[in-house]
Structures are given as C-alpha cells and as structure tokens.
Amino acid sequence: MNESENIKYTNQRVEILDFLQNNYTHPTVEDVYEGVKKKLTRISKATVYQNLKFLASKGLIQEVNIKGVSRFEPNIKPHHHIICKNCGSIVDFESKELTDFSLDLIKKMKEFNIESTNTNFFGICSKCK
C-alpha cells in the first residue's frame, strides 16, 4: 500500500487481504468471512464488508458482481470472466486483445466517455458437462 495515504494495517485488514491474495475462486463476502474466521475467530462480518470495499477502492483487489452477488478477486489487471451457468464457477480470462478490440469498437460512441470494459462468457464447465 501507499504510505503517503495513511492506511492502517489492522490484523483484520491484513488477514482479509492475505486470504484473498491466495484465493482465485472469486469468493463472496460470506466465503471471505468464513475463511478469515479460522485465524481471527472474533472478526465481525461488517468488518469483512468494510475492508473488502475499502481494499477494492484502493485498487488492491477487484470487486465483481455475478448474478447479483459481489465477489472479490486478487487479480487487478483488466480481464474477463468465464462463468458456468450450472455450478456458477468462475474462471479468469486474460485477453488484452479482447479488451483493446472492445475499447476500439466503442470509440465511435461520442456520448459516452468509456473508461473500462469487461466481457462475461457463459457456458458449461468440464465438471458439469
């Protein structure tokens, strides 16, 4: 983190960030809460909510909403998601090519000031088929 920003490194915050940086399954708040509780048994779910929002606002993690629920991931590079319609599992798909293609296509849209783009792919994963 950026020392000029005066960020407090509390135990809770460190554990939440650590949990997420070792987890590429796109966990929900509930998942993070359950995971972190193993080390910090007295942590409150509100703290998990607050810190996930906070860490995302600082750009240290990324929030992604899938089918109405927020999920969090350590991969902060622009990327896309492949989502299983059946089990809901999510896999990252990094493709600068796709991001660039999308942004290039949208340039003609003068009314909107486009800043970012992301593509979701829906299908059936190998486990489910």
Added chain:
Amino acid sequence: MNESENIKYTNQRVEILDFLQNNYTHPTVEDVYEGVKKKLTRISKATVYQNLKFLASKGLIQEVNIKGVSRFEPNIKPHHHIICKNCGSIVDFESKELTDFSLDLIKKMKEFNIESTNTNFFGICSKCK
C-alpha cells in the same frame, strides 16, 4: 408465444410484457411494478417477479443484472451494454462483430462449452459529464 406450450395469457402477463416491449430503459422489477400498476391497480409485486422470470425463461424478454439488481429488457438479440458509472443509465450496444470476435477468441478454451457472451462498457454518459 408458442401455442404448443400451453401458456396462459393472463391480463397481468400481457400488461407486463406490453410494458416491457415499449420500454428500453432496462427497468427494474420495481419500475415494472410501478408502471403496470397504472393499468392493473391491484397487481401484486410477487406477480411481477414471477412473470418477469417466466417471460425471461421463455426467451420473450431478457434479464440483465447490473450492479446487483435485476433489470429486464425487450431486446432479446445478443447485445452489449454501456453503463454510466455515475447515474447508472444503460444503453444497448449491438455489435455482432464484438460477439463473434469474443466467441472466436474463446474457442481455444476446451474445458468450457461457451454458449454466449456479453460485454459491459463502463464510463460516464453525456448528461453526467
């Protein structure tokens, strides 16, 4: 609708479908409820929920989840969305080119059986900037 499927055309269902087919603002359930209530004053919100789900399952409308809330639209062709980060307004972006490009890119992903794709563009709309 498909007559072989034995679908009941209730007043409520017809009004909900009609409301949506004249509305390209991607209304929420609440929006649809408020809109339809003008004609069917005694309609229940549960009925709106049920019918929107039903109509989407029949492919007559499309459900899209933006920032955690479900929205519904009459445009059932594959398309993409441009979303204002500030006011939340949503504009359709039809581009077979982008859909095809995306699907073509993902073909190498043998584990997943990809069926569809959609891209969200985030930015600031003309009103907000």
Added chain:
DNA sequence: ATATCAAATGATATTTAATATTAATTATAA
C-alpha cells in the same frame, strides 16, 4: 355453454445481501 384442473395470482412471510449506526478499541504520528 359448462365443468375440470393445472396454472397463475395476490397477500404475506421469509431469506439473503448489503448498508447504517455507534460506542469501544486500536494504529499511527507527533
């Protein structure tokens, strides 16, 4: 035209995700 019956409705209760409030606690910098 009427009876039948599965489907749909509406009212309400419940669940779930997320946010808000606030007193007590804690991390940092002076």
Added chain:
DNA sequence: TTATAATTAATATTAAATATCATTTGATAT
C-alpha cells in the same frame, strides 16, 4: 506517551428476491 482519527464489532435496518399457500382464473375437453 499521548492525541486523534480510523477501525472494529455488534446490532439494527434496508432492499431485493424467494417461498408459501389459499383463492382465482383461463384453456381444454366434453
């Protein structure tokens, strides 16, 4: 070490969505 601003934890509240179920309705066969 102290001051103080941020953070925590517990709880309350809100909002979206789903579940339940008695009653009603619409399509079909007669």
